[in-house]
Amino acid sequence: MDLSTTSLHDFTVVTNECVADGIWRMRLSSTVAPLIEPGQFVNIAVPGDGSHILRIPLSFKRADAEAGTLELLYATVGEGTRRLSAMREGDKSTLVGPCGNGWRLPQEPGRALLVAGGIGLPPILAAARMLASERVGFDVVIGARTYAMHVLPDAEEVLGYGQADGAEYDPDRRVILTTDDGTTASGELGRKAYATDGMSDLMAERAYSQVYTCGPTIMMASVAHMAAEHGIACQASLERMMGCGFGACSCCNVELVRGGYALCCQDGPVFDATEVVW
Numbered sequence: 001m002d003l004s005t006t007s008l009h010d011f012t013v014v015t016n017e018c019v020a021d022g023i024w025r026m027r028l029s030s031t032v033a034p035l036i037e038p039g040q041f042v043n044i045a046v047p048g049d050g051s052h053i054l055r056i057p058l059s060f061k062r063a064d065a066e067a068g069t070l071e072l073l074y075a076t077v078g079e080g081t082r083r084l085s086a087m088r089e090g091d092k093s094t095l096v097g098p099c100g101n102g103w104r105l106p107q108e109p110g111r112a113l114l115v116a117g118g119i120g121l122p123p124i125l126a127a128a129r130m131l132a133s134e135r136v137g138f139d140v141v142i143g144a145r146t147y148a149m150h151v152l153p154d155a156e157e158v159l160g161y162g163q164a165d166g167a168e169y170d171p172d173r174r175v176i177l178t179t180d181d182g183t184t185a186s187g188e189l190g191r192k193a194y195a196t197d198g199m200s201d202l203m204a205e206r207a208y209s210q211v212y213t214c215g216p217t218i219m220m221a222s223v224a225h226m227a228a229e230h231g232i233a234c235q236a237s238l239e240r241m242m243g244c245g246f247g248a249c250s251c252c253n254v255e256l257v258r259g260g261y262a263l264c265c266q267d268g269p270v271f272d273a274t275e276v277v278w
């Protein structure tokens with residue numbers, strides 16, 4: 001983490017809309033947009049009555065340096081995120097960022113496999129854009145508890161990533177959606193499957209040199225295990241309860257295999273999956 005670039009920025013809400021069951025997409029304009037890298041996060045202050053003092057750490061799905069905008073996807077799980085969903089176009093607040101270390105490009109040539117679970121989607125979408133802009137082929141598995149929680153426009157958008165210049169270089173890109181309860185687009189019950197089942201299916205068909213994952217810890221632990229079994233490098237974006245977001249309060253420990261702890265906000269949130277005690 002380069003603390004010299006982490007600072008307080010103002011932001012203004014451009015749009016804020018509900019895009020799936022309990023999931024919102026916010027576009028904000030902020031001077032952080034040209035500074036932030038895929039996989040890094042921002043720590044947002046939500047205006048309120050002062051009872052909610054902690055900022056909310058959020059990843060982003062897209063930073064547009066030219067437009068000066070950042071796109072977030074967030075689930076409303078508590079008081080802070082519910083208040084965030086009440087912010088309207090033109091509302092202003094502050095954020096701290098860019099925070100943490102982002103995704104690294106694959107060390108080995110070959111295809112990448114991206115596995116998102118639930119609201120782990122935004123940093124995976126940012127990774128997909130990064131890979132597309134570097135002409136790295138990839139496939140994506142996105143898991144949700146139920147079909148209504150899939151952010152469909154954003155999932156479908158992945159198929160077009162990297163084609164702005166008109167160059168179609170990855171016609172084989174696959175995007176697989178899974179649901180824990182087997183619900184489907186038609187409303188009929190389909191296969192009950194976790195994101196890791198989609199990962200198994202793709203790994204049986206294709207060879208990968210790098211896995212990127214973000215989602216519930218239990219899912220990432222399985223993804224890390226499966227990648228290790230196949231000898232594939234794996235980067236995982238971890239979540240911890242956070243206070244400051246820049247290494248000052250020591251409340252976001254990640255236990256390491258080599259012993260000791262790292263700080264999720266400063267040394268992560270992206271870690272080499274083999275370094276983490278799952």
Ligand SMILES: Cc1cc2nc3c(=O)[nH]c(=O)nc-3n(C[C@H](O)[C@H](O)[C@H](O)COP(=O)(O)OP(=O)(O)OC[C@H]3O[C@@H](n4cnc5c(N)ncnc54)[C@H](O)[C@@H]3O)c2cc1C
Nearest residue numbers: 057058059073074075077078079080081119122239240241
């Ligand atoms: C680096 C990082 C990136 C994140 N990116 C996103 C994102 O892109 N989209 C998104 O929806 N969420 C993301 N989160 C989680 C998000 O920060 C929490 O959901 C949010 O802070 C909850 O605040 P709240 O006040 O609404 O809920 P609270 O009332 O504080 O908590 C509600 C529930 O959420 C749990 N929770 C709170 N904070 C966290 C946290 N930091 N990690 C895990 N669980 C938590 C609590 O244990 C509780 O069960 C990220 C977290 C981290 C650490």
Ligand code: FES
Nearest residue numbers: 243245249250265
């Ligand atoms: S959140 Fe304060 S040290 Fe990580």
